[in-house]
Amino acid sequence: MIDLNRKTIPAFHTIEKLSFPEYQKIEIKNQLFLYALKAGTQAVIRLDFIFEAGLIHQLQTAQASFTSSMLSEGTQTKSALALAEALDYYGSYFQTRANADDAVATLYCLEKHLSNCLPIFMEALTQSVFPEKELDIQKKNSLSKLLVNEKKNSYLCKKNYYQKIYGEQHPYAAFGSKEDIQQLSKDKLISFYESNYMRGLKYVMVSGQFKENSIHIIAQEIKASVFERQVNATGHFTIQSTPGQHFIEKSDSVQSALRIGKISIGRNHVDFRKLQFLNLIFGGYFGSRLMKNIREDKGLTYGIYSVLEPNLHGASWYIDTDINTKNRTEGITEIYNEIKKIQSDPIPQSELETAKNYYLGSFLKSLDGPFSLADRLKIIIDNTLADTYYPEFVSILNSTSSKELQELAVKYFDTENIVEVVVGKK
Amino acid sequence: MLLPNGKVRFKPYNSHFALQTAGGESNAFTSNDITNYYVTLPANNIETGFWLESDRMLSLDFSEKSLSVQRNVVIEEFKERYLNQPYGDVWLRILPLAYKEHPYNWATIGKEISHIEQADLDQVKSFFFNFYAPNNAILVVAGNISLEETKRLCEKWFEPIPRRNTQINAYPQEPKQTEARKEHVYSDVPLNMIVKAYHMGGRLDTDYYACDLLSDILGGGKSAKFYNKLVKEKRLFSELDTYISGDADPGLFLIEGKLSKGVSFETAESAILEELELFKSELVSEKELTKVINKTETNIQFGDISLLNRAMKLAFAAFLGDINLANTEIDHYLAVNPETLQKVAKNMLVEENCSTLYYHAK
Numbered sequence: 005m006i007d008l009n010r011k012t013i014p015a016f017h018t019i020e021k022l023s024f025p026e027y028q029k030i031e032i033k034n035q036l037f038l039y040a041l042k043a044g045t046q047a048v049i050r051l052d053f054i055f056e057a058g059l060i061h062q063l064q065t066a067q068a069s070f071t072s073s074m075l076s077e078g079t080q081t082k083s084a085l086a087l088a089e090a091l092d093y094y095g096s097y098f099q100t101r102a103n104a105d106d107a108v109a110t111l112y113c114l115e116k117h118l119s120n121c122l123p124i125f126m127e128a129l130t131q132s133v134f135p136e137k138e139l140d141i142q143k144k145n146s147l148s149k150l151l152v153n154e155k156k157n158s159y160l161c162k163k164n165y166y167q168k169i170y171g172e173q174h175p176y177a178a179f180g181s182k183e184d185i186q187q188l189s190k191d192k193l194i195s196f197y198e199s200n201y202m203r204g205l206k207y208v209m210v211s212g213q214f215k216e217n218s219i220h221i222i223a224q225e226i227k228a229s230v231f232e233r234q235v236n237a238t239g240h241f242t243i244q245s246t247p248g249q250h251f252i253e254k255s256d257s258v259q260s261a262l263r264i265g266k267i268s269i270g271r272n273h274v275d276f277r278k279l280q281f282l283n284l285i286f287g288g289y290f291g292s293r294l295m296k297n298i299r300e301d302k303g304l305t306y307g308i309y310s311v312l313e314p315n316l317h318g319a320s321w322y323i324d325t326d327i328n329t330k331n332r333t334e335g336i337t338e339i340y341n342e343i344k345k346i347q348s349d350p351i352p353q354s355e356l357e358t359a360k361n362y363y364l365g366s367f368l369k370s371l372d373g374p375f376s377l378a379d380r381l382k383i384i385i386d387n388t389l390a391d392t393y394y395p396e397f398v399s400i401l402n403s404t405s406s407k408e409l410q411e412l413a414v415k416y417f418d419t420e421n422i423v424e425v426v427v428g429k430k
Numbered sequence: 431m432l433l434p435n436g437k438v439r440f441k442p443y444n445s446h447f448a449l450q451t452a453g454g455e456s457n458a459f460t461s462n463d464i465t466n467y468y469v470t471l472p473a474n475n476i477e478t479g480f481w482l483e484s485d486r487m488l489s490l491d492f493s494e495k496s497l498s499v500q501r502n503v504v505i506e507e508f509k510e511r512y513l514n515q516p517y518g519d520v521w522l523r524i525l526p527l528a529y530k531e532h533p534y535n536w537a538t539i540g541k542e543i544s545h546i547e548q549a550d551l552d553q554v555k556s557f558f559f560n561f562y563a564p565n566n567a568i569l570v571v572a573g574n575i576s577l578e579e580t581k582r583l584c585e586k587w588f589e590p591i592p593r594r595n596t597q598i599n600a601y602p603q604e605p606k607q608t609e610a611r612k613e614h615v616y617s618d619v620p621l622n623m624i625v626k627a628y629h630m631g632g633r634l635d636t637d638y639y640a641c642d643l644l645s646d647i648l649g650g651g652k653s654a655k656f657y658n659k660l661v662k663e664k665r666l667f668s669e670l671d672t673y674i675s676g677d678a679d680p681g682l683f684l685i686e687g688k689l690s691k692g693v694s695f696e697t698a699e700s701a702i703l704e705e706l707e708l709f710k711s712e713l714v715s716e717k718e719l720t721k722v723i724n725k726t727e728t729n730i731q732f733g734d735i736s737l738l739n740r741a742m743k744l745a746f747a748a749f750l751g752d753i754n755l756a757n758t759e760i761d762h763y764l765a766v767n768p769e770t771l772q773k774v775a776k777n778m779l780v781e782e783n784c785s786t787l788y789y790h791a792k
Contacts, residue, residue, distance in 0.1 A: 008590060010485050016452040016475040046731045076652070084662075088652035093717070095724030114728055141662055148668035148688060151620035155516040256618060259506065259514045290457075291450045303502025306510050326510045328502075358451040365453025369470055373735050 019364040022395045025371070027381060028219070032208075032226045036233035039209045040219045041381055043374035047115040049212040050375055051122075051222065053129060054382070056204035056236050057107035059175040060317055062196065066180035068102035070142065070188055071196045075100050075109060077138040079131040084138050087128055096121040098128065104176050105316040105386070106206065115214045122225050129201070130230055134193045143185055150182065157261035157427040158326065160252055165263040165425045169320050171244030176318060205231045207385060211378035241317050243267060247421040253430055260329045260428025264339060265322025266421055270314045271387045277400050279321075279416055282409050283312045285359045286346055286417070287323055289366075293342050294323065304328050304335045316386065321416065329429050336426075340419065347413045350406035360401045367394065452478040460538045463678040464749055465561075470738055473574040477583060483569075484587035487562055497551055504546050508539055516619045517789065520686075527613050527785040528627045528682055532604040563594035568748045572741035604629065604680060610781040616790045621668065622689040623789040624698060628778050630674060630683045633750055639762045640774040641683055645672040646722040647714060647771070648705075649685065653721070656685075659705055666693050666701050678750060683778060695788050706779045713768040726763050 027041040062068040076098050077084040091098050096113035111125040153159040166177040210222055245267060269276055280288075287294035287310025294308045308325035327335045370376040384393055449456055454471030467486065469479040512518045522537050529535035540546050560566075569588070571580045607629055630641045649656045649672030656670045670687035689698045733739050740756075747755040777783075 008586070010481070010488070013448040013452065014477040014481050016478050017472070019453060019472060044735050046735050048728075048731050048735065085653060085658055089721070092651060092653040092725060093721045095721075095726075095728035097728070112728070112732065114731055117724075141665065144665070144690070145661070145668040148621055148690070152516050152688075155618075155620060157514060257514055258509045289450070290455070291447055299503055300499065303499040304506070306503055306507035326506070326514065328506055328509075354451075358447060361453045362450040362455070365450075365472055366455065368453065368472055369455070372737050375735070 018361055019368060020398065022364065022367055022398055024380070024391060024394050025377060030219070030223060032223055033231075034233060036205065036226070036231065037207045038219070038223055038226060039207060039381060039385065041209070041211045041374060041378050042213055043211070043371070043377055044213045047213050048374075049111070049113055049115050049118055049210060049214055049218065050378065051111040051113075051125070052209045052211075052378070052382075053109045054206045054209065055107045055109070055201050056206055056238075057196065057200035058103045058105045059178055060105055060238060060241065061200050061204070061236075062175065062178070064188070064192060065178045065184040066188055067192055067196050068107060069180065070139070070146075070185075071134075071193045071201070072100040072102040072107045072109070073142060074134050074139060074193060075132050075197075075201075076128055077142070078133050078135045079127050080133055081131070082124075082127065084135070087124065090124045091121060094121045096125075098125060107200075115212070115218055118214075118218055119221055122221065126225055126229060132197060132201075134190050134197070136190050139188070139190055139193070143188065146180075146185055147182060150180070150185070157254055157257055157259065160254070161261035161263050161425050161427040164250060164252060164427070165265065165322065165423065168246045168250055168423045168425060169243075169265060169267065169322075170318055171242070171246070174241050174243060174318065176315060200236070202230065203232065203234045204236060205233065209378055209382065209385075211374045211381075213374065238317075243318050245421060245423060247423055249424045250426070251430075252425070252427045254427055255429055257428045258329065259326045260332050260426055262325050262327055262332070262336070262427075263322050263423075263425045264336075265320050265423055266418070268312060268314070268319040268321035268416060270316070270319045271383070271389065275412060275416070276314065277397060278404050278408065279412055280312055281359065281363065281401060281404065282346075282412050282416075283310055283321065284363055285351060285355065285409070286310050286342065286413075288312075289359075289362060291358060291362065293346065294325075294339065297342060298325070298327075298335055298338055302331075302334070302338065304331045304338075332426070332428065336424075343413075343417050343419060347410065347417060350410050353406070356406060356409075363401065364398065367397065446482075449478055449482050454478060454482075456482065461677075462534055462538060462675070464746070466742065466745065468738065468742070476571070476573070476575055476579075477587075480583045480587040484591060487564060487567065487588070488591055490558055492551055492555055492558075494551060497549075497554060501546055501549060504539065505543055508543055508546060512537075512539070517617075517623055519617075520623070520625060520787065520789065523613065523615055523789075524625055524627050524682075524684075524785060524787050527611055527787065528607075528629065529604055531602040532679065533601050534604075534677060534679065534681075559594060560596050561598075563596045564588060564591045565593040566596045566598070568745050570741045570745045570748070572737050572744070601679070607783050607785075611785040612788065613786070614788045614790060616792050619789065619791050621691065622693075622695060622698075622791050623787075624685075624687055624689065624695060624702075625787040625789070626685040626699075626702065627785045627787075628683040628780075628783050630681055630778055632680045633676065633678045634752065635680070637770070637774050640766045640770045641778065642674055643719070643722045643726070643763065643766055644771055644775060645674050645683060646725060647718060648672045648709070650722065650725065655705060655709070656687075656702075660687075660701055664701060665690055666698050699786070703781075706775070710772065710775050710779065712772075714771050716768070719766070719768060719771070723763050723766075727760055730760055 025043055027039055030038045032038050057068055059068055076087055094113060094117040096111060096117060098111055100109045109129055111121060113121045163179045170177045208226060286292060294310060298304050298308050305325050305327045310323045312321050313319060323339055380394060452471055452475040454469055456469040458467040469482060471479050512522055525537055526535045631637045648654060661667050661670055667687040668690055672685050674683050675681035744756045747753050
């Protein structure tokens with residue numbers, strides 16, 4: 005038997021090169037583009053239509069989310085049920101969501117059913133009628149969901165965090181209240197639909213594994229549609245943080261929800277990728293400092309993460325956890341200790357090396373599937389980044405020193421204007 | 431079993447750290463049937479995965495400090511998932527109602543926090559040495575690696591681990607339920623909720639696939655019967671879902687719904703029962719059957735995009751003793767016909783086979 009060395013890790017290779025796969029960019033009509041990204045092994049399709057219809061575009065709270073969820077609720081010729089039956093029959097899924105900066109309508113289907121599903125999907129996107137009756141049902145069910153959400157510490161914490169970090173008037177802090185939902189009218193949805201869907205299609209993206217002919221079918225369908233690319237002006241939004249400690253009492257909770265964070269930088273900032281790496285080391289993965297200290301050493305939580313969230317009209321960096329109420333003060337103190345530590349001591353070389361390899365490895369893993377690649381492509385398009393944005397991570401990570409990271413920590417993890425939201429028992 | 435759950439687990443931190451240095455990630459979960467450790471890493475570093483997992487099988491870092499920290503972590507997990515969420519304890523309530531003999535009456539994390547608090551090092555050790563044995567494990571390697579290289583690495587890292595005298599007692603099977611079971615719970619939640627759990631066959635039971643399709647026909651999405659009749663038309667529920675537990679041994683077919691404000695349990699439940707009776711009285715159309723089979727095919731194909739998913743599917747098929755199941759799943763669904771669906775519904779969806787939980791908003 006070979007004498008095994010179980011003590012030290014076997015020789016391994018580091019990742020020297022990352023490549024982002026080729027994709028096609030096809031102009032369908034005047035400035036309206038279809039992006040096609042092929043990857044993976046299964047003959048499946050995800051088709052995304054991206055609209056200027058997110059939180060930043062709405063004129064009234066809950067308008068974006070309801071317009072998005074009502075898209076599948078009926079057209080001039082098909083009821084909500086007829087639409088659902090037609091799409092379900094081919095095993096496809098129709099999903100819509102309103103995000104901070106846009107809204108996305110997605111068709112998932114097997115390639116073999118594309119030509120059957122696509123016309124139905126397009127009909128829903130271009131001929132939606134927002135029936136009063138369906139709106140009424142959605143409002144009622146949405147109010148029920150809101151009641152349940154308001155019982156969740158994590159929901160209350162998130163909502164309050166965004167209100168304190170961006171200011172209550174900022175679109176990112178718009179959480180639909182009972183009144184917001186009740187006040188929504190069919191007319192408000194139709195006007196938003198006409199201005200921000202019919203005249204607000206930004207681009208279309210198809211990902212999965214498919215033949216050229218499928219791209220052709222999709223391109224033809226869009227070409228024949230009423231969609232035109234028109235750039236709508238977006239407003240300017242002022243960020244108004246309220247730094248300091250904010251406590252929301254929930255006397256019946258056995259854990260406290262906690263968010264601590266501050267305004268940060270967006271993807272186009274020169275420091276962004278390095279800061280993302282610093283955040284990884286601090287609280288962005290299982291081997292991070294926050295996890296090691298607060299979960300693995302002290303057992304105060306099931307999980308603790310720090311997140312860098314770069315939206316187009318404001319970015320924030322925050323620490324998020326549900327923590328044992330009894331040791332809450334200790335946990336918060338430890339979080340600040342970790343911030344202080346990463347600002348005052350250079351990160352040891354071995355820790356840097358681990359984080360770097362982990363980061364590149366996880367990128368490599370995401371190359372496995374077409375959809376995570378499509379998500380990254382969307383980031384490139386939305387932020388007008390170069391195609392080299394992701395591959396450059398290798399050289400950026402290789403050239404970033406501990407000293408530089410420490411300087412970034414001082415600059416971006418500065419606790420002076422920090423917002424702290426705690427939801428739980430006193 | 432000494433420890434009724436495999437949830438008290440150790441993460442040997444140093445080797446975990448080393449795995450990340452090789453660009454890898456690892457995690458684990460415990461279901462009713464298995465504990466699954468998994469590692470993903472760049473193909474040319476696969477040996478690091480063998481090194482980590484074989485070491486984990488050989489022994490663990492059994493220290494009091496490590497146990498005490500992990501105990502606290504799992505207690506926080508218990509609170510986060512089951513206690514600090516509205517309706518979080520539904521699963522903890524429904525399992526012991528539906529199962530009187532079979533160990534599925536335990537949630538994998540334990541029935542209550544004291545079970546986690548009382549887990550001691552001896553229990554953990556004996557559980558580990560009994561169950562985490564090479565003769566009680568299935569290894570799946572998936573990715574850009576040859577069979578020869580896989581064999582070489584298996585022989586190098588796993589062969590030296592001696593087989594253990596694993597004792598797994600036959601689990602008591604659940605006797606046939608003969609009368610309706612009902613339980614009322616009162617909690618600080620905003621809406622009443624009803625859960626109906628029916629016993630169904632196990633993963634290898636011939637009717638398993640029919641049950642799965644049945645749950646899609648009744649409750650899967652916006653064209654499903656329940657959604658259209660009970661959520662939209664009658665507006666009795668704000669949400670109503672059906673799903674199966676998918677366990678290896680006989681599992682559960684569940685109907686779970688939140689009642690609209692002002693609707694009584696009696697009205698809501700009789701509307702469900704009425705739909706079930708209607709369903710049992712007529713055959714499903716070919717069109718509807720094709721629809722749910724097409725949906726299932728989409729789910730399988732989309733699931734197979736991920737290499738990790740494919741590896742896990744293979745592992746579970748091997749665990750069930752029919753490795754080919756990973757390839758033939760869709761054929762089993764295609765073999766279901768309207769008569770089978772009707773027969774299954776008639777046998778299964780009866781009150782004597784059902785445990786009902788009435789979750790009252792206080």
